[in-house]
Amino acid sequence: MRKRNIFVNNTPLDEAIKLWNSALNNHGCLEPLPSEEIQVDDSLGRITAEAVYAHSSSPFYNASAMDGIAVRFKDTIGATESKPIVLLKQTQYVYVNTGNPLPAEFDSVIMIEDVQPVGDEKVEIINPVTPLKHVRTIGEDIVATELILTEGHRIRPIDLGAMLATGVNRVKVRRKPSVIVIPTGNEVVQPGEPLRPGNIIEFNGRILTGYLKEWGASAVRSRVVPDNHESLKQAIKQAVLDYDLVVVNAGASAGSKDFTYEVISQLGKVIVHGVNIKPGKPVLLAIINGKPVVGLPGYPVSAVVTMRLFLHDLISAYQAIQPEEAGSLTATLSRPLASKMGVEEFVRVKLGRVGDNLMATPASRGAGAVMSLVQADGIITVPAGSEGIGAGSRVSVELLRSEDEIENTLVFIGSHDNTLDVLSDMLHRQRPVYRLSSAHVGSMGGILAIKRGEAHLAGTHLLDEHTGQYNIPFIKRFLKGVPLVLVNLVHRKQGLLVPKGNPKNIQGFKDLARPEIKFINRQRGAGTRLLTDMHLKRLDITPAEVNGYDREEYTHMNVASAVASGVADTGLAIMAAAVALDLDFIPVASERYDLVVPETQMEDEKVRTLLKIIRENGRFRKTVETLGGYDLQDCGRVVYKQ
16 A cells, blocks of 8 residues: 655745745746637637737727708708708719718708608709718728727627728637636546445536636646546646646545646656645645646535635736736625634635624535535635634735625524525526525524524424424523514424434434434534423433434535435434425424524515515425425514514
């Protein structure tokens, strides 16, 4: 077995960027690529390599700007209503349409509505015209030799028209940098291929080439290269010959099958291997035969973060343009964010304006959590010298979405439910388009977010063991004095999820005490966690007796996934999650899932739209009913007000 003898450094980010830029500069990699001449028809989005001048004037002839008759202005002098002038066809006028060339002997146009025919060959006019009236003269738009586009201009659709209108059919543009992304790994399979445990679908290459193309590169994916030293070496050697930039995905760390460092260090010079950032520490930056070669981590979020840091500006430099700066906003952090001292961390956040406050809620921080990037509105940076950022702190957010999208975001914090996905889709169908940003922190987390003014609404299903009531006792206790309404969304079935056929013969909570049963729990503060604890207490089962009590998930679908994959034998979740993943369901309770809406948010148009959907939209109700385990008898009804 190959030894893991590769050391990944912990280079500070600023130093890594300086080392990388210095190496790129020394090898001429920051110089613009040579230009190429292409057809104007193919130039949309390309960067001009030199100024573009008009070859001919536009229009290149005097043209009629109206439907009417072409005349000599001197023949119209003196025309009035009391003394109309009669003009003879051909000798004194001809009919013209808009855009027609103006015959050389005529210098003006009279609109057809100002002309009165007198027989077949004569017309009568009652007003004179001035020279060149209603005439588009030669060069009125663009004169030959006039500057159309400057060097370094990104060509737009209107620019295509301007060039073609002036006889420019070919244009010199900066050559796009050619980039190849090389996915690696024995376990990697292409989309659509049969899957076996341990396989990973090759989607990273698609993500990376997509971003590279978006930034202006000509990017392609290679075949997947297996974890084999010689195979990887040959792939990189050939790629360096054929492309301006080589990106190797995965294998940059120090595992027994990570060959990227070993191969690249043999072929060229490693500039940086390991940066004190999270995610993305194992990134590898190198030069081979004067060309940049980058080894990105295998986890998708790590790969995207490091590529943005080290390749985005390089793609712009290849085309001699300024990199587009991401917009930024200042927001209030909704909950504490702990971070490891000495590591610069990039944290994905969801944004939404609640009242006058723009709130930033951290998303999942896993390096492999693709959905955290899909759903993220921005990124905040936790400095290397910090152990975290406190709740309520003001933070600068690098935007991943437009400010308009963020302003139209409805902030939901609280308990997870599958109907939220349906609501999110329905909101996105509205005009204007609204987005639902949901943070699944449990029912208590949602109630406390409302107390702090961090959300438009919260989802809750907390059962008070003493009164048997849902939600209201907790609202009275924790939101005392806060004017609000409690609106029912659904009644839903909760139960124990088990694999199809129930192979461990689990009948109820009493079976959780069996040592061979692996349980998956919900996080503290979740209504489902409280329901679990209540049933265990009734059966005198302590948490210590439950194998897996401390293993936590944050959504019903994550619990279902754990059971479906065999990570757990059972877990408590809603019936809709069991239906979605084809699991068996052992009913435990029917519960009421409500929305807590502060009175201050009731007039917000986003909130009003959401409430209208759940009360009036038949499509929403039909879709929810197909999910399984839901009762909509009270959907949209106010069940409590304070």
